[in-house]
Amino acid sequence: xxxxxxRTAVVTGGNRGLGAASAKALLAAGHNVVAIYIGRVDxxxxxxxxxxxxxxxxxxxxxxxxxxxxxxxxKKYGTIDILVNNAGITRDSFxxxxxxxxxxxxxxxxxxxxxxxxxxxxxxxxxxxxxRIINISSINGQKGQFGQTNYSAAxxxxxxxxxxxxxxxxxxxxxxxxxxxxxxMTEMTGAMQPEILEAIxxxxxxxxxxxxxxxxxxxxxxxSDKAKFITGATFSINGGQHMA
Ligand code: CAA
Numbered sequence: 001x002x003x004x005x006x007r008t009a010v011v012t013g014g015n016r017g018l019g020a021a022s023a024k025a026l027l028a029a030g031h032n033v034v035a036i037y038i039g040r041v042d043x044x045x046x047x048x049x050x051x052x053x054x055x056x057x058x059x060x061x062x063x064x065x066x067x068x069x070x071x072x073x074x075k076k077y078g079t080i081d082i083l084v085n086n087a088g089i090t091r092d093s094f095x096x097x098x099x100x101x102x103x104x105x106x107x108x109x110x111x112x113x114x115x116x117x118x119x120x121x122x123x124x125x126x127x128x129x130x131x132r133i134i135n136i137s138s139i140n141g142q143k144g145q146f147g148q149t150n151y152s153a154a155x156x157x158x159x160x161x162x163x164x165x166x167x168x169x170x171x172x173x174x175x176x177x178x179x180x181x182x183x184x185m186t187e188m189t190g191a192m193q194p195e196i197l198e199a200i201x202x203x204x205x206x207x208x209x210x211x212x213x214x215x216x217x218x219x220x221x222x223x224s225d226k227a228k229f230i231t232g233a234t235f236s237i238n239g240g241q242h243m244a
Contacts, residue, residue, distance in 0.1 A: 008032040008077040009223060010070070012060050012117060013087030015047040017186035018136060021216030022084050023053050029220045031082065034073050036060065038087070060087050060113035070120035079128065080121045082223045085114055085158075086136040090188060092147040103150045110154035114161050122165075122174070131174035132223045135162045136215070139182040139236065142244045155180075159234055166232030175231035177222050182238025184210040205240035 009026045013019040014035025027033045034054045037044040044055040058069035074080055088110045091102035118133060125131025140148050141155025159178050166176040183189050183200055189209065201209060214237055221227055222235075236244050 005225070006030050006032065007081035007223075008034070008073075008079055009082035009084065010034045010036060010073060010080050010117075010121070011084040011086055011219075012036040012058075012113065013038075014053070014084070015044050015055060017188065018181060018184060018212050018215045019084070019086040020047065020051075021212030022086060022134075022219040023216075024051060025213070025216035025220035026082065026084075026223060027051065027053055029224060031223070032077055034077070036069070036087065060085075060117055061108045063116045063119070066113075066116040066120055070117065074124070079124060081125065081128075081130060082132040082134070083117060083121050084134045084136070084219055084223075085117055087113060088136065088138075088151075088154075088188075090148070090151050090191075092151070092192075094147055095149045098150065106150035107154050107157075110151065111157045111161075114158060118165070122169075125174045126169065126172040129173035131169065131172075132227075133162070133165060133169075133174065133176040134219050134222050135176070135178045137162075137178045137180045137234070139180050139238045139242050142180050142234075142236065143242045162234075163232045170231055175222075175227065177227075177230060177232070178234045179215060179218055179222075180234060180236050180238070180244070181215050182210060182236070182241045184212060184215060186212060200241075203241060204238070208239065210237065210239060 009031045011023045014023040015037045023035045036058045048055045137158040138155040144152045162176045162178045
């Protein structure tokens with residue numbers, strides 16, 4: 001255990017991809033970890049059995065559901081000290097072909113969820129004068145991406161949300177930071193048209209996609225006491241694809 005104090009962390013979208021890597025890294029740092037999932041109950045329970053990470057079902061796009069589930073987590077663990085807002089979806093389409101639902105779904109799940117989850121934990125963190133909010137944005141929120149006006153808008157919104165929150169929490173021991181992953185080997189990038197993904201890969205100076213641990217390790221660092229002077233920062237982890 002690298003941290004001296006065992007804390008409780010909640011990771012949304014925590015049983016797959018970047019969320020799972022983050023949850024495992026936080027567990028390895030010695031924390032209690034809860035992974036929030038939405039679908040695939042069997043997968044979530046298999047993840048719990050394999051890792052020992054607790055799982056709770058919650059739709060992060062619903063405020064009332066978040067209130068209930070985060071309340072239950074707090075009741076079980078006493079506090080929520082670390083929140084990783086990772087849950088996100090893509091509904092890629094050019095804007096001239098995009099349906100309203102594709103826009104709405106991405107903004108609701110990726111951006112509105114920031115409020116729905118963070119609002120449940122922020123008061124406790126401020127009262128205890130210690131908290132870590134780590135938000136997963138994207139390279140595509142920094143630079144925009146063809147086929148992703150919805151996703152790029154939501155992910156850029158996350159950066160603004162985090163910078164504002166960082167200012168509010170700075171004198172209360174609550175830090176808020178953003179990680180902008182580039183293209184990482186997950187189900188999300190695996191679902192892309194192979195030729196488009198290959199063209200993107202060729203634009204990455206390191207010549208390959210990242211691994212989920214590249215993000216998970218940074219999450220664990222930002223959650224630690226060592227990162228106490230870091231707030232409102234945006235970390236690009238993208239193999240050099242975009243140097244913001
Ligand atoms: N910029 C702009 N236009 C481009 C382009 C580029 N880099 N590459 C291709 N195009 C254009 C082509 O010129 C062509 O234009 P015309 O129609 O005028 O000839 C057009 O795109 C080809 O369109 P398609 O027929 O392929 O369109 P489609 O509707 O079938 O597919 C799409 C559109 C689904 C958005 C597809 O382009 C796509 O998957 N794009 C990639 C989106 C992307 O990067 N998603 C990332 C997912 S992973 C993720 O989001 C994680 C993260 O945080 C990084």
